[in-house]
Every structure is written in structure tokens, then in C-alpha cells.
Amino acid sequence: MKTIFLNEKELLALLASWCETFDVYAPNDGKGEDAACSVIGWGKIASKEEFYGVLPDKIAKGVHKTSIKPFFFPQPETLVTFTSDNKPCAPLANTVGQKRLILGVRPCDARSVMLNAMPYRDDPYYQANQNKTVLVGVGCNEKAITCFCEKTGGSPLGTDGLDILITTLGTGFALEALTNQGDELLGSQGAALDEALLAEFTKRRESFAADAQKANSTPSLKGKDLMSLYQSKIWQDLSQSCINCGACTFLCPTCYCFDIQDEAIRKDKGSSNACACGTGGCACDAPSVRRIRYWDSCMFPLFTKHASGHNPRGTKEHRVRNRFMHKLKYFPDRFGALSCVGCGRCIRECPVNIDIREVMTTLLAVD
Amino acid sequence: MNNVNDIITQELRAFASSLLESGEVSAFLGFAHGSLPMTTRPFVAKTPEDAQKLVWNSFCVLNLANYLPALLKSIEPPRGPKDPPPEGPLPKAGVIATGCWSRNIVVQTQENQVDRSRLVIAGVSSRGMVDRKKVLKALDGKEITKIEEKDHDLIVEADGAIKELNRWSVTRDNCQSCVHSSAVVFDHWIGPKLDDRQAPNRFKQIEDIEKMTADERWAWFSKEIETCIRCYACRNACPLCYCETCFVDDSNPQWVGKSIEKADAAIFHLLRAFHCAGRCTDCGACESACPMGIRMRLLTKKLEKDVFELFGDEAGMDASKPLTMTTYKLEDPQGFIFEPKHGQKKE
Ligand code: SF4
Ligand code: SF4
Ligand code: SF4
Ligand code: SF4
Numbered sequence: 126m127k128t129i130f131l132n133e134k135e136l137l138a139l140l141a142s143w144c145e146t147f148d149v150y151a152p153n154d155g156k157g158e159d160a161a162c163s164v165i166g167w168g169k170i171a172s173k174e175e176f177y178g179v180l181p182d183k184i185a186k187g188v189h190k191t192s193i194k195p196f197f198f199p200q201p202e203t204l205v206t207f208t209s210d211n212k213p214c215a216p217l218a219n220t221v222g223q224k225r226l227i228l229g230v231r232p233c234d235a236r237s238v239m240l241n242a243m244p245y246r247d248d249p250y251y252q253a254n255q256n257k258t259v260l261v262g263v264g265c266n267e268k269a270i271t272c273f274c275e276k277t278g279g280s281p282l283g284t285d286g287l288d289i290l291i292t293t294l295g296t297g298f299a300l301e302a303l304t305n306q307g308d309e310l311l312g313s314q315g316a317a318l319d320e321a322l323l324a325e326f327t328k329r330r331e332s333f334a335a336d337a338q339k340a341n342s343t344p345s346l347k348g349k350d351l352m353s354l355y356q357s358k359i360w361q362d363l364s365q366s367c368i369n370c371g372a373c374t375f376l377c378p379t380c381y382c383f384d385i386q387d388e389a390i391r392k393d394k395g396s397s398n399a400c401a402c403g404t405g406g407c408a409c410d411a412p413s414v415r416r417i418r419y420w421d422s423c424m425f426p427l428f429t430k431h432a433s434g435h436n437p438r439g440t441k442e443h444r445v446r447n448r449f450m451h452k453l454k455y456f457p458d459r460f461g462a463l464s465c466v467g468c469g470r471c472i473r474e475c476p477v478n479i480d481i482r483e484v485m486t487t488l489l490a491v492d
Numbered sequence: 493m494n495n496v497n498d499i500i501t502q503e504l505r506a507f508a509s510s511l512l513e514s515g516e517v518s519a520f521l522g523f524a525h526g527s528l529p530m531t532t533r534p535f536v537a538k539t540p541e542d543a544q545k546l547v548w549n550s551f552c553v554l555n556l557a558n559y560l561p562a563l564l565k566s567i568e569p570p571r572g573p574k575d576p577p578p579e580g581p582l583p584k585a586g587v588i589a590t591g592c593w594s595r596n597i598v599v600q601t602q603e604n605q606v607d608r609s610r611l612v613i614a615g616v617s618s619r620g621m622v623d624r625k626k627v628l629k630a631l632d633g634k635e636i637t638k639i640e641e642k643d644h645d646l647i648v649e650a651d652g653a654i655k656e657l658n659r660w661s662v663t664r665d666n667c668q669s670c671v672h673s674s675a676v677v678f679d680h681w682i683g684p685k686l687d688d689r690q691a692p693n694r695f696k697q698i699e700d701i702e703k704m705t706a707d708e709r710w711a712w713f714s715k716e717i718e719t720c721i722r723c724y725a726c727r728n729a730c731p732l733c734y735c736e737t738c739f740v741d742d743s744n745p746q747w748v749g750k751s752i753e754k755a756d757a758a759i760f761h762l763l764r765a766f767h768c769a770g771r772c773t774d775c776g777a778c779e780s781a782c783p784m785g786i787r788m789r790l791l792t793k794k795l796e797k798d799v800f801e802l803f804g805d806e807a808g809m810d811a812s813k814p815l816t817m818t819t820y821k822l823e824d825p826q827g828f829i830f831e832p833k834h835g836q837k838k839e
Pocket of ligand 3: 555596729730731732772773776777779
């Protein structure tokens with residue numbers, strides 16, 4: 126895999142050239158206009174001015190308000206549609222559509238895509254969404270006060286989940302290809318790093334890796350008997366102020382719980398063509414149904430509620446415990462890594478300021 | 493010299509700890525410091541030592557009334573679902589309350605959610621709470637690393653630069669249009685008792701929207717809720733929302749779809765707002781809790797205006813009167829039923 130050096134002008138030209146083959150997305154303030162993929166806080170870009178905003182030295186520090194999770198785990202995702210006359214309906218929405226490329230992705234967010242792909246490894250929807258998406262990351266020159274990626278196994282220069290990582294280097298930018306796809310995209314652009322730049326690049330990489338390894342609390346958390354805390358009073362104290370909203374889990378890039386429902390298709394949901402399911406491609410106008418997968422949250426009262434009415438996570442205390450134990454105990458037990466990338470969104474937006482860093486400290490204090 | 497917040501904080505700690513010390517209350521509900529600038533945490537003090545963690549500042553944006561029903565329940569002696577309540581009075585809880593929170597407590601007593609005799613209310617005059625989104629905007633979205641509050645100014649540190657902001661200029665919209673800023677029911681007073689602010693035109697925001705054509709209004713509403721992620725922080729921060737099963741969770745019948753598509757989000761917001769008609773005190777907790785900066789409070793403010801103009805009522809001002817929507821009078825206006833477009837006019 127190559128690493129190349131580009132100046133600002135060359136980099137902007139390269140980004141613009143990608144628009145020819147991809148739908149290119151980047152952080153914005155609103156809702157993507159695009160019917161095929163409407164992600165809050167990420168929109169399609171095309172103009173040169175917009176590209177400035179995603180350069181590593183221009184982009185706002187820390188993470189963008191919303192994560193890239195909905196590109197892979199849309200809210201809602203149509204799993205299948207069917208009609209009252211039993212005719213086969215439109216093909217799965219996610220098997221069609223243009224390849225897309227997301228710019229301005231922080232290392233923590235990219236890592237979340239890789240982590241979520243573990244429980245979704247056999248999920249055709251997630252996999253299809255992942256297969257049609259290229260992630261181009263920007264390294265973090267500075268951390269926000271809510272950033273703690275290193276504690277969770279990541280790093281401000283982390284490469285997990287990315288196809289290309291762009292970082293500032295010397296008077297320009299280093300572009301590091303991390304997958305074959307990334308390598309191809311860089312093509313024959315730019316020059317390889319010269320000796321001095323290569324030395325700086327390697328040194329920086331090594332020092333970040335060493336810092337990240339030191340700060341990573343995954344091994345120590347995994348060494349603790351966290352189940353001994355299952356009945357502890359800490360959950361009661363922690364959950365007292367929680368209002369059980371979904372702000373934390375919905376903004377979290379690594380929360381991936383869902384529920385499924387069938388819905389009669391309403392005309393307003395689709396495009397303006399005759400196809401009622403809105404996926405396009407078919408021309409039926411029979412009453413139809415879509416089966417959607419939509420976000421659920423362990424904070425919500427319906428989460429894990431049984432048909433009998435019983436809910437094993439029926440109280441606020443149980444819900445809060447589930448959120449943290451899932452991220453810091455159950456997921457690591459099954460998949461090795463924490464289900465948290467340290468992006469800090471949940472800390473930033475929690476209306477009652479529940480801070481996962483403090484929870485980690487509490488858990489680490491156990492014998 | 494101590495500023496107002498320090499005075500209130502000191503008095504609050506002393507009062508809460510004396511109540512806890514004497515055993516008059518088993519718990520005292522207030523706010524503690526948060527881990528980030530401009531955040532606070534609703535906090536229940538159970539001992540006089542805990543009470544020293546209580547704080548008062550301009551970032552106490554949630555409505556404490558929201559916690560009272562569950563808090564009162566949690567301090568009752570444990571008993572099985574079929575056991576009768578214990579003899580004698582149940583333990584009490586203390587709480588600090590501004591104008592709007594105290595009015596929500598009144599609504600909760602009117603709706604039998606809270607037993608007033610089990611509360612010790614520490615009344616306070618609110619000087620308006622700060623909208624952290626306005627502060628962020630005033631600093632061009634820079635990350636705020638530190639904030640120091642003076643009586644009339646905020647000293648904000650963002651990305652190394654220091655900026656002084658006039659505190660009132662960044663208070664919340666609901667606080668700027670508030671006319672009942674001091675607690676209306678209380679057992680004890682904390683800090684200076686200030687005259688209620690007289691907002692020059694409390695319904696200005698709503699009048700501006702009313703002036704729009706129907707199409708413009710729809711466009712405004714659609715844009716406003718466009719980025720709603722349906723996290724329900726607005727609903728859950730609200731002391732009026734206590735149904736066992738919320739309409740959004742009902743599946744039989746299913747009132748509203750589950751996605752964040754426009755139709756679903758719109759129905760959620762409209763229904764939520766209407767459930768608050770005649771009960772909302774414009775405390776602004778919903779808007780402050782929203783992670784996406786949606787101003788859903790404008791919907792409930794419109795209902796507040798209608799209830800005020802049509803029936804002359806303001807929620808939570810008088811516990812002895814029934815709530816507006818639970819009663820009727822023969823002379824109640826009804827023109828709006830037959831002529832919807834005149835609905836805004838007073839008969
Ligand atoms: S958490 Fe780490 S990777 Fe994410 S934005 Fe902050 S510094 Fe960058
Ligand atoms: S739990 Fe919080 S810090 Fe961790 S990934 Fe989710 S939002 Fe980010
Ligand atoms: S609707 Fe909003 S403003 Fe009204 S009482 Fe509820 S939280 Fe307060
Ligand atoms: S708090 Fe904001 S984002 Fe969440 S449901 Fe309410 S309006 Fe939507």
C-alpha cells in the first residue's frame with residue numbers, strides 16, 4: 126500500500142475527481158437531500174468550496190454532531206416490500222445504488238463501522254451498505270475535550286475501517302492507502318514521501334501508536350470481574366438522573382440495536398413515480414407493505430419487552446446497566462473490542478451529563 | 493463579593509442539609525456540577541454531606557419536577573405490589589423550584605402524580621437559564637473549554653481565546669419570554685426574591701409564525717423538525733409526560749410510524765405538543781434536552797397562547813382550579829370549532 130504526498134491544490138483536485146465515479150458525502154448541518162440516502166448531518170458535495178471544509182487542517186476538531194452510522198444502518202431500512210396481490214415487489218433497496226465515498230471521517234467513526242460489522246457479519250443489508258461505501262478519513266491534529274479514543278483502543282491517527290487516511294504533513298498532506306480500493310483511488314497521483322517526510326511520518330505514527338497502547342483500557346477492563354458489579358449500587362446512583370431518552374444511543378456510532386415492523390406504504394414516503402413502495406424500478410400501484418428495520422435503544426421501555434409483558438430490563442437501573450455493560454463487558458467478551466470508540470457524543474449531548482468515562486473509571490476500580 | 497448564584501448555592505446547601513439532618517426529608521433534589529462546561533446533573537442528596545454537592549447556576553436547564561413522582565416512590569418503605577401503604581405519613585422529599593418548575597408541581601398535584609404534602613419546596617427566583625446552543629453560536633461553534641459565570645456576564649474560553657458575553661443575551665427563548673420567574677408555591681425561600689420579569693411581548697415568537705401563510709408555516713415546521721432523530725429526549729425531559737405507555741410505543745392501535753421520515757416525525761411532534769395543551773408551563777426543558785437543536789417548544793408555546801387568549805388560563809398558577817382541558821364553562825369560546833381560521837381570535 127502506498128502513501129503519497131500532495132499539496133492543497135493537488136488534494137482538492139483529487140477529491141473533485143472522485144465525484145465523477147462516486148456520490149461523495151461530507152459533514153453538513155442539515156439533512157441530506159438525496160432520496161436514496163438521507164443521513165442527518167451528512168450531505169452530498171460537489172463544489173470546490175465544500176471540499177475545503179474536509180481538509181484535515183480546516184475541519185472542526187473532534188467529531189461531527191452525527192456519526193456516519195446511518196449510511197450502514199439506516200433509520201429506517203426497508204428490508205423487503207410486498208403487495209396485496211402477492212406480486213414480487215421491488216428489489217432490496219440496498220442492493221442497488223451508486224457507490225459512495227464519505228469524506229471527513231474521523232478515525233473513531235471509521236473504527237465504529239468495523240466494530241458494528243462484527244455482530245452484523247452475516248447481515249446482508251449491513252454488508253451491502255459497507256461494500257458500496259469508501260471511507261476517506263482525516264487524522265485528528267487536536268482532540269476535543271470529550272475525545273477519548275485511545276482509552277477504547279483507537280487513536281487520533283487510527284486507521285481501522287478506513288480506505289484512505291489523510292493527515293497534515295510538512296507543508297501539505299499525506300494520503301495513506303489502507304485497502305486495495307484506497308490504493309486504486311490514489312492511482313498514480315502525487316509523489317511518494319521523501320526521506321525527511323517519511324521519517325517524520327513514521328516517527329509520528331510510532332509515537333501515536335505507543336500512546337494509544339498505553340492509554341487503552343480494554344485489556345484492564347477485560348481482566349476485571351465486572352459481573353461482580355451486576356447487583357452493585359453503582360447502577361442505581363448512576364441511573365437516578367437518567368431520563369431514558371435515546372440521545373446517547375442514537376448518536377452513538379457503535380449502538381446498533383433495532384426493531385422490525387411492517388408498515389402499510391404511504392404515498393408520501395416514496396418518490397413521485399407510480400411505484401408505491403418508493404424504491405423505484407417497479408410500476409405496481411397495488412396496496413403494499415414494507416418491512417422496516419428501525420433503531421431501537423436499550424433506554425426505551427419496549428426494548429426486550431416480552432410478549433408476556435415481562436421485561437428483564439424493566440427499570441431505569443437495568444437499562445442503564447445494560448447500556449454500559451453491553452459496551453464494556455458483553456461485547457468485549459464476544460468480539461474482543463469495546464463497543465465504544467471514545468467519540469464522546471454521548472457525553473456531549475446527554476441532557477443530564479452522564480459521562481461514560483466516569484463509568485469506565487468506576488469499573489476499572491473493581492478488584 | 494459573592495454573586496447571586498453563590499448566595500443561592502450556599503443557602504441551598506444549608507437548607508437541604510438541615511432538612512436531611514433533622515430527618516424532615518429523606519432526599520433533596522437539586523443539581524450538581526457536570527463534567528463539561530455548561531452542564532449540570534440533576535442530583536438527589538440523601539445525607540447532609542451530599543447536600544454540599546448541590547449547586548445553582550445558569551445551566552440548570554432541566555425541570556426537576558420531572559423526577560418527583562419516581563423520587564417520592566423510591567423513598568417509600570419497600571412493600572409488595574399488593575401490600576397496603578404503611579400507616580402514618582410517608583417520607584418527604586425536598587426540591588428547589590423556579591417559577592415554571594413550581595407550576596409543574598402544581599399541575600402534577602392537580603393530576604394526582606405528586607402529593608404536595610410530601611414535598612418541601614425551596615422557592616427561588618430564576619434569573620433565566622442560559623441556552624448552551626446560543627453560547628456555542630456566539631462563539632462560531634468553537635469548542636468551549638471553560639466558562640465562568642458573573643452576575644451579568646459569562647467569561648467563555650473557547651479554543652484558547654477568551655470572550656465575554658452578556659448573560660441575558662444568551663438566555664433561553666422561554667426564559668426571555670417568561671412572566672412568572674419566581675416560584676408560585678414554596679415552603680421556604682432561597683436567595684433574593686426578585687420581581688417577576690415582565691417580558692415585553694411574551695408571544696412574539698408565535699405571532700411571527702402566525703403571520704405566515706399556511707404554506708409558509710408548513711415549510712417552517714418541516715424545516716424545524718427535519719433533523720429530529722426521534723430520541724424522545726424532549727418527551728422524557730418533560731414533567732407532563734408520565735403515561736405508562738406513550739402513544740409512540742403503542743402498537744394497537746399504532747398512532748405513529750417508527751421512522752424518522754417526515755410524516756412520522758411530524759405526527760410525533762404534533763401529538764406530543766397537543767398532549768401538553770393547558771398543562772405546559774413553558775419551562776423549556778424539552779428544547780434544552782434536544783441534542784439536535786430543534787425548537788419544538790414553539791408548538792407548545794402556541795398552545796399556551798391559545799389557552800391564555802381563549803380561556804384566560806395559565807397552567808399551574810392555581811392548584812384549587814381544574815386544569816383548562818379537564819373542564820368547561822358555558823361561556824367558553826367556541827367559534828374556533830366552526831370557523832377554524834378564526835381560531836386565533838378571542839371571542
Ligand atoms: S475521539 Fe479520537 S479519533 Fe475521534 S475525533 Fe476525537 S481525537 Fe479524533
Ligand atoms: S458510547 Fe459514547 S463515547 Fe462511546 S462510541 Fe458511543 S457515543 Fe461515542
Ligand atoms: S412541553 Fe416543554 S416547555 Fe412545556 S412543560 Fe413540557 S418540557 Fe416544559
Ligand atoms: S429531543 Fe430533539 S431529536 Fe430527540 S425526539 Fe425530541 S425533537 Fe427529536
